[in-house]
Amino acid sequence: MILLDGKQVAADIRRQLREQVDALLRAGQRAPHLAVIIVGDNPASLTYVRNKVRACDEVGFRTTRIDLPADISQDALLAEVRRLNDDPGIDGFIVQLPLPPHINEAAVTQAIDWRKDVDGLHPHNIGLTALGMPSLVSATPRGIRELLAHYNIQTAGRHVVVIGRSNIVGKPMAMLLMQRPYLSLPNMSASALGDATVTVCHSKTHDLRTICLSADIIIVAAGQPALLTADMVRPGAVVVDVGINHIEDPASPRGYRLVGDVDFPDVAPRCAYITPVPGGVGPMTIAGLLQNTMQAYTDSLSR
């Protein structure tokens, strides 16, 4: 069993981005600039945003963090989005999710200028991705694609089961996997991802176990600890765990620990490759966001 070391691969990507930023600065250009809107004080969101800003600092991107109160009106939030759309100094921005229940997430996502939509959630980017055209792809699927490519894990002709149908992971992941590789994004080797036979499963799927047992690769993004157990995994499979769940743990200094959606101790020995949690997909998601920000920046130069 080989661990898919997202921490290491993400560090390599950050190093490459840092070199690109240094080259831009040497050439008299400005650095890419990411803005992050966070509404309220959801502790998990605050942690994610801190990590995103820290990663930007590390590669030399500029960041602007906009903290808004949890009771902000939808109109006021939309005005903030439009302000960032119109600011030529901002290359990309995200609105950290989830938003408070009185705000319509779809309305906010659709208000973002798709050229600055570094979360890849705007319908225009989702549509381009579905068509196999260059687009800003949601950061987690983008990061998983990089991770599989780094370990030379082929998807062509293989059965990939994606568990979870979210707009941010499951759906775009399935689209990337089924693509004809020659239509995939620039800068990726043709063999990186695509040409897979994809099954998307979710909470209403019957007999998930039988479906998973026929998978060569399982990507779990369901937000449910220990959803994937050893009896669901064929020996030699590849398992990618997108879950980040906080489990109470009085023995831990923080009172909780992080686990994925995979019953790691039992599943790992059966796998050819598996991602750990933490240190697998999480750092790759942030790397994907950084790559999207660089992409939005370079695309804006050619307009």
Ligand code: GUN
């Ligand atoms: N909440 C959890 N993950 C994400 C993400 O990748 N982007 C945004 N905007 N919100 C999130």
